[in-house]
Amino acid sequence: MRGVILNGPGDVRVEDRPDPTIEQPTDAIIRVVATCVCGSDLWPFRGVDASGGPAPMGHEYVGIVEEVGSAVESTRLGQFVVGSFFASDNTCPICRAGYQSHCVHREPVGAIGAQAEYLRVPLADGTLVATPEMPDEDLVPSLLAASDVLGTGWFAADAAQAGPGKTVVVVGDGAVGLLGVLAARHKGAERIIAMSRHADRQKLALEFGATDIVTERGDEGVARVKELTDSLGAHSTIEAVGTQESMMQAIHSTRAGGHVGFVGVSHDVRIEGTPLFFSGVHLHGGPAPVRRFLPELIGLIVDRKIDPGKVFDLRLPLDEAAEGYRAMDERRAVKTLLELS
């Protein structure tokens, strides 16, 4: 099969890879219908995360079940399924509490590589959620978004306790931040302040439900949020970047007793204890337990209540994956969808 390999910083190629096979009786093999490039894929692409040689890439996927292991029960051949970046058993105490991304048996799908024609999905029954029927083709981008960026934005809004009567700040205008705006809107937030300095992303934020745009960053961004909130700060803040500046901007933009949901993969973050202590905020985040939200998100998408697929502003065939990475790296695209023929 064809699949994306990162050979070194900036060197993405689509190469022939061995077809995946059932390795564990709980595995399934899916034929990938669509996959995409994640903001977090750009870290190794840029050489920021050291890579130990050629590596398969991708952890976002929708597809059709082609083969299942002998212990697979609920996942059936021919189903259209959505999975997420951690395979999970969905039965351990951590999963049952809704934290499937920390499942005691979790396996990172990124290490297997979803940017490919076929994908082996471990713990298939716990990981995959099927659509009620074969979805219309125009729903595929939204279902693919549910696999990570929508599920992650949803978790961030949940962790930030966005809801009716709340003012929500969203730090980060990538796909996750933009879908955090959509999630906050769906959850009934009264006011949604998107922090963005890019016209195309501001436009999408407004389409997804943002009520205010703040272009300032850091301390100036915090001051602007305070101006908009009677000097109190937001009730809820979504942090979707993962840098020291964005994390402190999120904490300081939030009122005491408010909630910060942080989902930007942490890179240079180091939180000083004293400002955190005196901020009085709630802090919760990490790798999103997307599996918890998939049934609800799939329902909203097939009922056409939400349209998260709009975040894909570039669609390319899998073979042109390298251009998809470059376009996101150079900020020419918010998010690249890779189509399989």
Add this chain to the structure above:
Amino acid sequence: MRGVILNGPGDVRVEDRPDPTIEQPTDAIIRVVATCVCGSDLWPFRGVDASGGPAPMGHEYVGIVEEVGSAVESTRLGQFVVGSFFASDNTCPICRAGYQSHCVHREPVGAIGAQAEYLRVPLADGTLVATPEMPDEDLVPSLLAASDVLGTGWFAADAAQAGPGKTVVVVGDGAVGLLGVLAARHKGAERIIAMSRHADRQKLALEFGATDIVTERGDEGVARVKELTDSLGAHSTIEAVGTQESMMQAIHSTRAGGHVGFVGVSHDVRIEGTPLFFSGVHLHGGPAPVRRFLPELIGLIVDRKIDPGKVFDLRLPLDEAAEGYRAMDERRAVKTLLELS
């Protein structure tokens, strides 16, 4: 009047100070019935927090209302009252959300100095809570505990979401940690693991409801907690120390999706983003909004449902405050109550 002054590291004296007077129409003057020495008073006593010259000390107090300003309405002369370390208006949006320690008009009582015969309490109506009637003398230590250490332990247990079916870890065996054990027990926690290596404090933790004692610290302490919790970690962890080691011990002792309530005043804490991100815990804490809990706590105390006054293992007249500080500094006492004649 007589009052405690810290003249420099280790130099606590009881000196003559001017009697307080009404400065704002919302002030009240109380005659202090009992006050005490806080673990946080030891930081400036030890010279860790730089002091800018002689400073009045103390922020825990119960007393009788002696005088009120012209704008004071609900606080009445002769009432027995309990207040906390931040005066708060109890009407601003932050107070109404239950975060009175972050009130937009808050004033630190510690800067006024509660270790004295009389105390000016700002924002009296918002700050002070009266007992239903004049309490029996034996209840005074418990009511004084409500002023800070009980209220802080209670907030920590609340922030950690201690409750039925939960395993709660308590890091720190000072008065706040011990009363965190009591709070977790009252909230119905199933299992309470107190981390302590001092026999007298272990004994009190068990009296307050701890089910297990762990003497190991740091990584070894975390490993021991994991052994006791099927390798998962606790649902809820109270952090009541405020050091880097104790904070990381608390985070790593907690399962993904669990809650850490941190109330140890942060000193050298610096939380690395990556382990926090991948921990999946909820983090909430800071200066406790004791005012939120005072009505409930006073009710439990006067109904003799809880006996937090047990944390006072040394009682001295105000004039012997210096010995009270030394006894706590040298760990000869858990907490010193200062009596006024």
